[in-house]
Amino acid sequence: MKRYVLHVFAYVFLFCGATFAEFRFPMPEFATGYEHPAVHTPGPSNVMVGWDIVVLLATLSLAAFLVLKRRKRREIFLLTLFSLVYFGFWRNGCVCSVGSVQNIMAGLCDPGHGVPLTVLVFFAAPLIFALFFGRVFCAAVCPLGAIQEAVAIKPGNVPLAVEKVLSIFPYIYLGLAMLSVAMGAGFIICQYDPFVGFFRMGASFSMLIFGGLMLVLGIFVARPYCRFLCPYGVLLNWCSKLSRHHATITPTDCIQCELCTDSCPYNAINEPTPEKAPEDRGKGAWRLGILILLVPFIVLLGVGVGSLLKEPLSRMHPTVRLAERIAGEELGRYAETNIESEAFRASDTPDEALYAEAIELKAGFGRGGKWLGAFIGLVMGCKLIAVSILRKRTDYEPDHGTCYSCGRCFKYCPVKE
Amino acid sequence: MKPKGKRDRRDFVRGAAAVLIGGAVLSATRSRSPRWVWQIDPEKCTQCGRCATHCVLAPSAVKCFHSYSICGYCDLCGGYLRPDAKSRNTGAENQLCPTAAIKRTYIEDPYFQYTIDEDLCIGCGICVEGCDVFGNGSMYLQVKHNLCVNCNECAIARACPSDAFERVPASEPYLLKSDRERRVS
Amino acid sequence: MNEFKQRPIPGLIAQSVAGVAALFSLILCILLSADFVRIQKMDPLNDPHLLELREQLANSTDSDEAAVEQIRTFDLYARRAFFSNQEQRRTGGLLLLGGAVVCFVAFKFSKLWKPKLPAIGKSETPDHGELNALFRQLMAGTGVLLVVLSLFLAFSVQSDLATVLSRQDEGDVEVVPQASSLPPAMKANWPSLRGPGGIGVTHGSIAPTRWDVETGEGVLWETELPVHGFNSPIVWGNRIFMSGADEEGQEVFCFDADTGKPLWTQTVKTSVELPEVSEDTGFAAPTMATDGTRVFAIFATGDLAAFDFEGKPVWQKNLGLPKNPYGMGSSLISDGTRLFVQYDHEDLQKVVALDAATGRPVWETPRKHISWSSPALIETETGVQLLLNDEENVTAYDPVSGKQLWTLECLGGEVAPSPAYNGNGIVFVANEYAQASALKLTEGSPEILWQYDEYLPEISSPLATENLFFITTSAGDVVCLDAATGEVKWEQEFDDGFNSSPILVGTRIYSIDLEGVVHIFEAAAEYKPIASIEMGEPVYATPAFVNGRIYIRGDENLYCIGK
Amino acid sequence: MKTTTKNWVWFIGIMALILGAGIYLGQSRRTELGKRFDYSLDEYRQVDPALIRYIEGEPLIPTIGKISALAVAPDGKIYVGGENAVQVFPEPEKFPVDGTPTCLAVDDDGTVFVGMQDHVEIRSRGWKKTVWASPGEKAYLTSLAVDDWYVYVADAGNRRVWRYKKEGGKPREIGKKDWANGVRGFTIPSAFFDIDIGTDGSLWAVNPGHHALENYRPDGMPITAWENSSFTIEGFSGCCNPSHFALMPDSSFVTAEKGLPRVKIHNQDGSLRCVVAAPDQFDEGVVGLDVAVDDLGRIYVLDPSRNHVRVFEEKQ
Structure with missing residues (x-):
């Protein structure tokens, strides 16, 4: 891995160093005194970058204030709409915090990658805010959340057990994305961002279809991307669990009126535990013990399954795909060449060099696959344990991890002061 | 009110998490490099046509650039006329560019100026191929930075078969073939 | 304020508006996608x-x-279709957006006027x-x-x-022909350390035997060297190449052989951290090599760079940071198409051949021991062999395929001297703390003719003529042995030791000691001194002999002796 | 029981959705551009084999790199200029030059004229070197020709042919636009501009922008010209061709083109006589195929991409 990075680094170095030789052949003599027009070389627009950071911090603060102090769903929603317009349609959904995870990972793996300040702020600020105020970023700042919040017209309730089981998919997505970035196979979160196509008013057909499906689904299942896919949500979830001040359903004391139970479309309201223990304590402890013992086995199973995934995972990397294609063409598996293989052949790099690189990458993916498997296994094991632990609760409370601080429940609480 | 011990523990974990995030951010910025933008290395580009199809924008942010100081101002321009063109006029049957994005204007005998209409250009690179084969290679593809949204990872770079996409510092965002080119930005 | 106040009539209106707008948007959506598919x-x-x-x-001909x-008509239609379609799409998109907004607003109002009542007690x-x-x-x-x-x-x-790879492994047995000789142009020049093939033999037969550095008599020019380095000059045509490096950076210099003027200097940027090296090895101990069109330089960082004769970078790579107690010492050598790098370090030992033009690896063969010795290319009856010394063995490889031809255990200690060859089937290797061995090449593994263990070299490489074998030691001894029997012909002691390797020019041997005294003597069975000339500064490098001139790299200056 | 079923239905539904979306996205590919966007010259690379009347012999392989200039001396020796040296065939002789020559010419007495990018160097018999001043700031010399009296230098940068006396001095300018005398001037879009001297002592020069070969008196007055523009084998293709030519002993033209690399022989009136080498015999994209002819009618083609001088002989 390290050597690969070095290799890439040296490569970049070499090519940046080689300047273009000035073409010395003079232009024709023009009797008419013709002078050629200037070439239009507009620079990248830089103007908004500083503003993005300012707007991000401002909206985050405002969201925290609205959620914790004002406690008005409508105001939070208006802020959500603003974020949708600004971060989404105006700034084309880029830079976004969800994708910034990959930049950070790329910066960690390859010091030469360079992470701009904006991206750093977009990565860190929502997490820091989550540490103090819960997921206010999800509530009113994230454009991906905002567009789903806007279409969530008739949200149904996903059964709690299903919700909890499906919540491992963000972990899988996160793991895959990190592996992909670490191996240099690309930024898959950006590649498969379902809503950026709408923000930019244009994307490939399949991505538009995928985004459209997500939105249609989002009418009935609120925020499907946030709940079942968003990899950044995993980090926010962890931070929010530790939050110092988190949104509460009731401003003061819960009167156990049960009015709010149905108000949350995200299954994020934890009900008070019944007075009487639902089952025998000993039985619960026994089961918990077994589950804890089981975790290493699940992790091992994950490693085993992950090690099988070396081949399919390595196909994420274009170089491996190219090497396989070239090898396949050599074996006569394909009737004709494709653009990649033609370009490769024209570059007169020997096949062996490509194969060697692919083999090395595959080895990397082999290792990465095991880590990924172990990670997923660990997540599943932890989820099993977490669900089995019964925490004592006397009031109706939002779940600090999964609550998006959307504020829907505020108005259902009859306690106002 | 939560018991005090629990509170302390939480504070500690929260502090640890903050340190973790800060650490990740710091280590990711170990080398504060300049801001990068994507650009095509004209020496490596093979004009496969994917710039036209794979950009997240439609039409693509990749456009044909024309370095006038390299151009031969030929009457018979390999980048403008189809190889099988019967005559050298601007008729649709003679033009190589599928979207007629190249404008031909007469300067003086026998020289013509070729200008790229960037609104029509889709970055397919067919003219680049023609110019490379027969001409001086004054036409080549570049990413137009007023259009490019500078994605995290350029979708064209991912699809580029000849590795021609690279990150260049935003202060020098073009890889022009001629330094003598007059530029306006 | 009651947030759950029901206003059924406006609520119903808002609901139906939202429904109609949603239907409208849906239809538009379908139409647009259908249109999109159709255009595609x-x-x-x-x-x-x-x-x-x-x-x-x-x-058609006419x-x-x-x-x-x-x-033209078709083209016009296509264009018109395209633009009107663009227009349509834009309008459609705007309508869709409008519909969505209306639906959204109406829906929000319906929610306001007909709020969902809280349900108590989920069953x-x-x-x-x-x-x-x-x-x-x-x-x-x-x-x-x-x-x-x-x-x-x-x-x-x-x-x-x-x-494919498993198939290649099976098909690997095919025999690659060995190269038969080095290109003639190499022999007319000084393409690597110790000359063509790296065995210390000059193909020309004349060199000055009289000069005086102090008066400048017989010295064509001298020039100061910009950066320190222990490597020796190489010469091709009218160009001299050398490298130098310190903590500040790594450089390659080219001098004009006729005037001594610097022609160009190129820096080799490194992508790795600087390794620790000992002071008497430095960062630029390995001598450069050339294939006749490009020059190659390697540094203690493992950075290997190729330049053309004008100084333009051709390629550059890093072979991996060497872990080595003294620093990278092996010099480069090329056979005209390939560049050979002996890369024997503490945790990584290998020999690689790179394509000289592109720097791509042609073959790579793993090795077992650490070494500071430099490779040699010898022309044998069966073809060219690449000879490598290491802590235990001397090993020959086929320069074309990288296949090991033979290996023999006859060395020991930290080996820096390189092999010598008498041009006629006998290879000589020697190192202090081991012995000198004469190896007669045979079809298979060579046979040891004799061994000798009295005066042995530590740094400078031994030299062989057809019938004699010479060793210069770090203590200042020069020994002449019979190539066939190992019988000591003569021994001579000088004041200072030798780092620089002796070079055979015609019938004479030139050997420079550490104080910079050039000892010239006949390569004969008796000791016949010809001259001892002081250079006036220490000399560690091996001189280059081309076209009757000698190029000597002193500690600080580069001298050209000759006319 | 009912809750369990409901849960499972939800679970399976959402799983199916995720899987379906995954499969759909995994298989979706961007459409590539269609046939209209292919740039293909295959059609023109095909040459009727009956037209090819030359076969290739053993090439001359120089030991110098980046070969770029070729000349056949009156005594039949072949001079090849490359990186920092000029090599002479058949004997293993070579002399160094500073830089890479762009053109070469050899006089009857063995004097070698070496054209560098912006000046001419002369090596007389004893390898004594004389340097002529550059004819101008924009000079880009591409061809040299020498006859009994003059040395002609083709300068693509200035779009002129310079006529030097053998001892040097200020050159005479040929090819300045002069409508009164019927000189239209040289249109040279890229650095390819070749000249040669006919058996009658007149100067032949390519006018590459017009796909023409033009004939001048030594004083610069035009005599005749012919041109033929076509992608087919009869004419010259692209924007500046032929890139090189040489005169055969019978005054016909051997021409070499870039873009579509091909070597042909044209009769004196410009009509195609035969093909020497078809585009398929060269590497794609090769430029700078300098040609030369010896007294026996053998055609030498300098192939920079393979670094060989290729030799073609007429089929028996």
């Missing part, structure tokens, strides 16, 4: 009819007016135990699904690459 299918620019027309026009007209909420059981079931389901999916992927994705 139609692809007016690639219309078969248009392509056919173009072909027809291309094939100007086919009708076809031209048709193409379906399972209790903790039930939920747990269900959760475990579902989690197991997910696990099974993931495992099945993984297995399916693992077995459905086959690697063609693995097949």
Whole structure:
């Protein structure tokens, strides 16, 4: 891995160093005194970058204030709409915090990658805010959340057990994305961002279809991307669990009126535990013990399954795909060449060099696959344990991890002061 | 009110998490490099046509650039006329560019100026191929930075078969073939 | 304020407006996607009819007016279709957006006027135990699904690459012909340390025997060296190349052989951290090499760079940071098409051949021991062999394929001297703390003719003529042995030791000691001194002999002796 | 029971959705551009084999790199200029030059004229070197020709032919636009501009922008010209061709083109006589195929991409 990075680094170095030789052949003599027009070389627009950071911090603060102090769903929603317009349609959904995870990972793996300040702020600020105020970023700042919040017209309730089981998919997505970035196979979160196509008013057909499906689904299942896919949500979830001040359903004391139970479309309201223990304590402890013992086995199973995934995972990397294609063409598996293989052949790099690189990458993916498997296994094991632990609760409370601080429940609480 | 011990523990974990995030951010910025933008290395580009199809924008942010100081101002321009063109006029049957994005204007005998209409250009690179084969290679593809949204990872770079996409510092965002080119930005 | 106040009439109106707007948007959406699909299918620019027309026009010999007209019309239609379609899409998109906004606003109002009343007491909420059981079931389901999916992927994705590679391994037995000799141009120049082939033998036969550095008599020019380095000059045509490096950077210099003027200097940027090296090795101990069109330099960082004779970078790579107690010492050598790098370090030992033009590896053969010695290319009856010394063995490789030809254990200690060859089937190796050995090349493994262990070299490499074998030691001894028997012909002691290797020019041997005294003596069975000339500064490098001139790299200056 | 079923239905539904979306996205590909966007010259690379009347012999392989200039001396020796040296065939002789020559010419007495990018160097018999001043700031010399009286230098940068006396001095300018005398001037879009001297002592020069070969008196007055523009084998293709030519002993023209690399022989009136080498015999994209002819009618083609001088002989 390290050597690969070095290799890439040296490569970049070499090519940046080689300047273009000035073409010395003079232009024709023009009797008419013709002078050629200037070439239009507009620079990248830089103007908004500083503003993005300012707007991000401002909206985050405002969201925290609205959620914790004002406690008005409508105001939070208006802020959500603003974020949708600004971060989404105006700034084309880029830079976004969800994708910034990959930049950070790329910066960690390859010091030469360079992470701009904006991206750093977009990565860190929502997490820091989550540490103090819960997921206010999800509530009113994230454009991906905002567009789903806007279409969530008739949200149904996903059964709690299903919700909890499906919540491992963000972990899988996160793991895959990190592996992909670490191996240099690309930024898959950006590649498969379902809503950026709408923000930019244009994307490939399949991505538009995928985004459209997500939105249609989002009418009935609120925020499907946030709940079942968003990899950044995993980090926010962890931070929010530790939050110092988190949104509460009731401003003061819960009167156990049960009015709010149905108000949350995200299954994020934890009900008070019944007075009487639902089952025998000993039985619960026994089961918990077994589950804890089981975790290493699940992790091992994950490693085993992950090690099988070396081949399919390595196909994420274009170089491996190219090497396989070239090898396949050599074996006569394909009737004709494709653009990649033609370009490769024209570059007169020997096949062996490509194969060697692919083999090395595959080895990397082999290792990465095991880590990924172990990670997923660990997540599943932890989820099993977490669900089995019964925490004592006397009031109706939002779940600090999964609550998006959307504020829907505020108005259902009859306690106002 | 939560018991005090629990509170302390939480504070500690929260502090640890903050340190973790800060650490990740710091280590990711170990080398504060300049801001990068994507650009095509004209020496490596093979004009496969994917710039036209794979950009997240439609039409693509990749456009044909024309370095006038390299151009031969030929009457018979390999980048403008189809190889099988019967005559050298601007008729649709003679033009190589599928979207007629190249404008031909007469300067003086026998020289013509070729200008790229960037609104029509889709970055397919067919003219680049023609110019490379027969001409001086004054036409080549570049990413137009007023259009490019500078994605995290350029979708064209991912699809580029000849590795021609690279990150260049935003202060020098073009890889022009001629330094003598007059530029306006 | 009652947030749940019901206003049925406006609520109903808002609801129906929202419903109508939603329906409108949905229909628009479907229409737009249908249109999109249709345009994708139609692809007016690639219309078969248009392509056919173009072909027809291309094939007609004279100007086919009708076809031209048709193409133009078609082109116009395609353009019109494209632009009107763009217009349509834009309008459609705006309408869709408008519909969505209306629907959205109306819906929000309907929610305001007909708020959903809180439902009390969800009946379906399972209790903790039930939920747990269900959760475990579902989690197991997910696990099974993931495992099945993984297995399916693992077995459905086959690697063609693995097949090809295994096939290549089987087909590897084919015999690659060995190169028969070095290119003649190499012999007329000084392409590497110790000259052509790196065995210390000059192909020309004349060199000055009288000069005086102090008065400048017989010295064509001298020039100061910009950066320190222990490597020796190499010469091709009218160019001299050397490298130098310190903590500040790594450089390659080119001098004009006729005037001593610096022609160019290039820096080699490193991408790795500087390794620790000992002071008497430095960062630029390895001598450069050339293949006649490019020059190559390697540094203690493992950075290997190629430049053309004008100083333009051709390629550069890093072979991996060497872990080495003294620093990288092996010099480079090229046979005209390949560049050979002996890369024997503490944790990594290998010899690689790179394509000189591109720097791509041609072959790579793993080795077993550390070494500071430099490779030599010898021309034997069966072809060119690449000889490498290491802590234990001397090993020969086929320069074309990298296959090991033979290996023999006859060395020991930290070996810096390189092999010598008498041009006639006998290879000599020697190192302090081991012995000197004469190896007669045979079909298979060479046989040891004799061994000698009195005066042995530590740094400078031994030298062989057809019948004699010479050793210069770090203590200042010079020994002459009979090549065939190992009998000591003469021994001579000088004041200072030798780092620089002796070079054979015609019938004379030039050897420079550490104080910079050039000892010239006959390569004969008796000791016949010809001259001892002081250079006036220490000399560690081995001189280069080209066209009757000698190029000597002193500690600080580069001298050209000759006319 | 009912809750369990409901849960499972939800679970399976969402899983199916995720899987379906995954499969759909995994298989979706961007459409590539269609046929209209292919740039293909295959049609023109095909040459009727009956037209090819030359076969290739053993090439001359120089030991110098980046070969770029070729000349056949009156005594039949072949001079090849490359990186920092000029090599002479058949004997293993070579002399160094500073830089890479762009053109070469050899006089009857063995004097070698070496054209560098912006000046001419002369090596007389004893390898004594004389340097002529550059004819101008924009000079880009591409061809040299020498006859009994003059040395002609083709300068693509200035779009002129310079006529030097053998001892040097200020050159005479040929090819300045002069409508009164019928000189249209040289149109040279890229650095390819070749000249040669006919058996009658007149100067032949390519006018590459017009696909023409033009004939001048030594004083610069035009005599005749012919041109033929076509992608087919009869004419010259692209924007500046032929890139090189040489006169055969019978005054016909051997021409070499870039873009579509091909070597042909044209009769004196410009009509195609035969093909020496078809595009398929060269590497794609090769430029700078300098040609030369010896007294026996053998055609030498300098192939920079393979670094060989290729030799073609007429089929028996």
